[in-house]
Amino acid sequence: ETGVTQTPRHLVMGMTNKKSLKCEQHLGHNAMYWYKQSAKKPLELMFVYNFKEQTENNSVPSRFSPECPNSSHLFLHLHTLQPEDSALYLCASSQDTGGGYNEQFFGPGTRLTVL
Amino acid sequence: SQQGEEDPQALSIQEGENATMNCSYKTSINNLQWYRQNSGRGLVHLILIRSNEREKHSGRLRVTLDTSKKSSSLLITASRAADTASYFCATDGGSNYKLTFGKGTLLTVNP
Numbered sequence: 001e002t003g004v005t006q007t008p009r010h011l012v013m014g015m016t017n018k019k020s021l022k023c024e025q026h027l028g029h030n031a032m033y034w035y036k037q038s039a040k041k042p043l044e045l046m047f048v049y050n051f052k053e054q055t056e057n058n059s060v061p062s063r064f065s066p067e068c069p070n071s072s073h074l075f076l077h078l079h080t081l082q083p084e085d086s087a088l089y090l091c092a093s094s095q096d097t098g099g100g101y102n103e104q105f106f107g108p109g110t111r112l113t114v115l
Numbered sequence: 116s117q118q119g120e121e122d123p124q125a126l127s128i129q130e131g132e133n134a135t136m137n138c139s140y141k142t143s144i145n146n147l148q149w150y151r152q153n154s155g156r157g158l159v160h161l162i163l164i165r166s167n168e169r170e171k172h173s174g175r176l177r178v179t180l181d182t183s184k185k186s187s188s189l190l191i192t193a194s195r196a197a198d199t200a201s202y203f204c205a206t207d208g209g210s211n212y213k214l215t216f217g218k219g220t221l222l223t224v225n226p
Contacts, residue, residue: 002157002159004157006157031212040218041218042215042216042217042218042219043158043203043216045213045214045215048212048213050212056213088155090157090158092157092158094212096212097212102212103148103160103163104158104160104214105160106150106157106158106159106160107157108156108157109155109156109157111155
């Protein structure tokens, strides 16, 4: 175990549904990340939070809405998704986003299928 | 794009053999990292090599970095079936935290 947990592990939703993905890290880190991993494509960085402040939004559509209530928890709220949004969504954390040379610790991911 | 590109895309070897994977990138970096991903799971950090380092070892792993060629290699010695996974290189492009991953090398180690 990496110290980063994600729930649910699998999610199937219709295009009109609203759901949320949850990530929790038990490592005392201050930075958290959302990534999207689609088949045959490189891992894509979506959002970055450092000390609860969003520092990166990588041109992600507004149907994905992140929330970081504290340094240990990160949510990704989903609404009116498209079938092409089906992917493995990975959460990661690191000590912070400054100071250099930070390895990232990943959760097991949520496999999302949009029907 | 500063994206890392792994080569080969897929590699199949027998247990006990060595596996070498390569990564090329396009921009300057502070560090390069290698990660492993078992099927459908999260990524696990393997090793980080800084731009001023040329070689690094961790157990059966050996990583080299050639910044003049913008390339890195990951060598796994005496491979085991449990090493079967996808391996990704990630570069930071000077940001320290904004990692860019390649598409990965799928390594299969046959018993």
